[in-house]
Amino acid sequence: MPIGGEIGFATLPEHVHRKSAKKGFDFSIMVVGESGLGKSTLVNCLFLGDLYKDRKIPSVDKLIERTVNIEKKQLDIIEKGIKLRVTIVDTPGFGDSINTTGSFQVVENYIDEQFNQYFKDESGLNRKNIVDNRIHCCLYFISPFGRGLSQLDIQFMKRLNSKINIVPVIAKADSLTAIEVAQLKKKILRELEENGISIFKIPECDSDEDELYRIKDKEIRESIPFAIIGSTTSIDLNGRRIRGREYPWGIVDIQDERYSDFIKLRTFLSLHMQDLKDSTSDVLYENYRTNYLAQLNGGRIAELDSSGLSADRLLQMKQEEIRRMQEQLMMMQEQLRQTSRP
Numbered sequence: 563m564p565i566g567g568e569i570g571f572a573t574l575p576e577h578v579h580r581k582s583a584k585k586g587f588d589f590s591i592m593v594v595g596e597s598g599l600g601k602s603t604l605v606n607c608l609f610l611g612d613l614y615k616d617r618k619i620p621s622v623d624k625l626i627e628r629t630v631n632i633e634k635k636q637l638d639i640i641e642k643g644i645k646l647r648v649t650i651v652d653t654p655g656f657g658d659s660i661n662t663t664g665s666f667q668v669v670e671n672y673i674d675e676q677f678n679q680y681f682k683d684e685s686g687l688n689r690k691n692i693v694d695n696r697i698h699c700c701l702y703f704i705s706p707f708g709r710g711l712s713q714l715d716i717q718f719m720k721r722l723n724s725k726i727n728i729v730p731v732i733a734k735a736d737s738l739t740a741i742e743v744a745q746l747k748k749k750i751l752r753e754l755e756e757n758g759i760s761i762f763k764i765p766e767c768d769s770d771e772d773e774l775y776r777i778k779d780k781e782i783r784e785s786i787p788f789a790i791i792g793s794t795t796s797i798d799l800n801g802r803r804i805r806g807r808e809y810p811w812g813i814v815d816i817q818d819e820r821y822s823d824f825i826k827l828r829t830f831l832s833l834h835m836q837d838l839k840d841s842t843s844d845v846l847y848e849n850y851r852t853n854y855l856a857q858l859n860g861g862r863i864a865e866l867d868s869s870g871l872s873a874d875r876l877l878q879m880k881q882e883e884i885r886r887m888q889e890q891l892m893m894m895q896e897q898l899r900q901t902s903r904p
């Protein structure tokens with residue numbers, strides 16, 4: 563089986579395809595939410611699918627092991643000659659560490675560190691070869707057992723929505739009926755809005771997209787928050803190997819679109835990977851950078867501000883300053899090289 567066929571990366575619209583073909587893609591997803599909701603399980607099956615058919619099934623011990631630190635898994639995929647490096651970042655859920663504020667902080671620090679690293683690389687001399695480890699997408703797991711968002715969910719998302727593209731998912735959708743899923747989706751969207759939490763917004767469809775793409779796109783938009791079912795177990799179902807969950811009353815196939823948005827989530831990720839990346843670098847990272855520079859320059863920004871300069875102009879000035887500093891740094895390095903020559 564061709565590696566990557568599972569991922570549907572090849573369904574990316576042609577133009578995106580071409581744009582990314584040259585450089586290859588770095589894409590990072592993070593899973594966040596209360597502990598026990600199936601985050602680690604999803605991480606294990608989101609992109610792997612049947613890629614590792616012969617992979618050893620981890621022991622039960624391993625499966626129920628709690629995630630106490632941030633863990634990164636990396637996966638290199640080549641599809642139609644395009645390189646895709648996916649990084650999935652698994653986080654300890656609330657409840658896994660001693661206090662909630664602690665686990666908020668761990669996640670927030672991680673996001674900030676990636677921004678910070680990117681900032682350093684971007685201001686450095688080796689700008690052409692930056693590895694983009696910024697988190698492009700945060701799958702936020704919501705419990706199917708509560709009646710919508712918990713106070714913790716609200717606090718957490720409020721704190722992070724300016725730093726990360728939040729994509730809400732309803733965990734363990736197999737525990738809800740179809741009607742309950744539909745109601746919970748509506749309720750979550752309403753509560754997000756009431757609390758002023760912004761989640762990732764899929765950009766409008768290009769006017770030149772074909773009809774099929776439009777239908778798919780609409781279907782995906784309407785499925786958010788994705789109600790997902792995860793599993794790391796393969797089961798034999800009428801001679802077919804599927805990834806599923808086995809209950810006394812039957813087998814649930816996590817890829818069955820009648821009751822699981824697993825496939826829709828995957829399609830969403832492949833169709834909107836570039837949009838998630840663009841939003842990260844154009845909006846979220848810019849935001850971070852502006853704040854960071856303002857902090858660095860605390861007093862001066864305040865002065866300039868009172869002189870009536872717009873934020874845009876300030877940013878522009880900062881960028882010019884960085885450019886000047888980079889040039890100076892390069893000159894100094896060149897001088898050093900010359901003086902150190904025998």
Ligand SMILES: Nc1nc2c(ncn2[C@@H]2O[C@H](COP(=O)(O)OP(=O)(O)O)[C@@H](O)[C@H]2O)c(=O)[nH]1
Nearest residue numbers: 597598599600601602603734735736790791792
């Ligand atoms: N019913 C159901 N159980 C799930 C699902 N996904 C994971 N689980 C189970 O929930 C438990 C916790 O899963 P885990 O992935 O460790 O959760 P995490 O703490 O969020 O990382 C495990 O026993 C999983 O087998 C799901 O979609 N439905």
Ligand SMILES: [Mg+2]
Nearest residue numbers: 601602628629
């Ligand atoms: Mg976990």
